[in-house]
Amino acid sequence: GDSVTQMEGPVTLSEEAFLTINCTYTATGYPSLFWYVQYPGEGLQLLLKATKADDKGSNKGFEATYRKETTSFHLEKGSVQVSDSAVYFCALSVLTFSGGYNKLIFGAGTRLAVHP
């Protein structure tokens, strides 16, 4: 079935370090791909998305490229800040079998801790 696999955390970095969080997926058809971020005790916020192969999503210095050949959507940031500390979720959007409704399938999340 459709699924998302993320690298396990926690990921611990010093401020200004380079960040990569790996995400690979299994899906039939042509899913859209998303990265969401969750700060402690809060809901999820969309970070970026890509809707077709080779699209690059970007926001607040974060980037991810939809790679169909490797079924990947890795999240990167060139220089992290303490305020980036949060849990990051990779997700794909698929059509359900009943009625053609869309649903999101999430990875388990990767906790990022950035130290000064």
Added chain:
Amino acid sequence: DGGITQSPKYLFRKEGQNVTLSCEQNLNHDAMYWYRQDPGQGLRLIYYSQIVNDFQKGDIAEGYSVSREKKESFPLTVTSAQKNPTAFYLCASSMRGGSTDTQYFGPGTRLTVL
């Protein structure tokens, strides 16, 4: 301000009780969703609705019920049949429910069974 509101933020339930979690959106979105989040796990879909008076079971619907009488509102009832209801519950909405649509999330309700 447009957005999604959930209430209450924290909810405590005794075993055997039903409780209802509120979700309201003023984004004029057609589709609404309920997810459950357990520690260290991703979100799992409970129910979703694409139009008023219509909703579909998600992956873990057992022990839950919903209604969609108004476009803006999608309350979730956690019944006594749900064996392990302690979790963080998130409501979301999207424009139409299409595969490229972004889902926007509320701040969540943390339910604890005493």
